[in-house]
Amino acid sequence: MKGTIAYVKETVKGKNTYYSMKVGDVWYGTGKENPGAKGDVIEFDTEANGEYMNAGNIKKVSSGAPAASGSGTSAQTDWPAKDRSISWQAARNSANALLAVGASAGYQDFPDTFSKLVAKSDELTLKFFTSSQNPPSPPAKVAQKKPSNKEDDEEEPFHDDEIPF
Numbered sequence: 001m002k003g004t005i006a007y008v009k010e011t012v013k014g015k016n017t018y019y020s021m022k023v024g025d026v027w028y029g030t031g032k033e034n035p036g037a038k039g040d041v042i043e044f045d046t047e048a049n050g051e052y053m054n055a056g057n058i059k060k061v062s063s064g065a066p067a068a069s070g071s072g073t074s075a076q077t078d079w080p081a082k083d084r085s086i087s088w089q090a091a092r093n094s095a096n097a098l099l100a101v102g103a104s105a106g107y108q109d110f111p112d113t114f115s116k117l118v119a120k121s122d123e124l125t126l127k128f129f130t131s132s133q134n135p136p137s138p139p140a141k142v143a144q145k146k147p148s149n150k151e152d153d154e155e156e157p158f159h160d161d162e163i164p165f
Contacts, residue, residue: 002043002061005036021055028055036060087132095124
């Protein structure tokens, strides 16, 4: 069965804590197994026990826990931290790709031991990450309008393009 927990009840008897949960309009006993929290979507097996229903093999499908602020809204994401993490991963991938190209091209000064290779990867990662966090400002271009000559434009349609490498 699959459903959303509407309520969880804890009952303490001696040293033991017993749980029951309400899913839909039905209460299920879960014994000593904590079923989860209000709002969790779960899958579980049911078994009739006289006039009561028991639930077992409870598996959480998704969480319905409120945000840490307790406001009931979805949790706030630390986007700047997430962006830094993604930038770091991209820098690491770029560093390792550059080292792979160096190895396949037979670069003379290629690190000759694993520890030197890791150190070079760390160095390049930091360099690439730092440059991604503080990109250099591009030089200012001065726009100059050139008199149009239809013949020149047809002969060289891409004459103003600059190749960046």
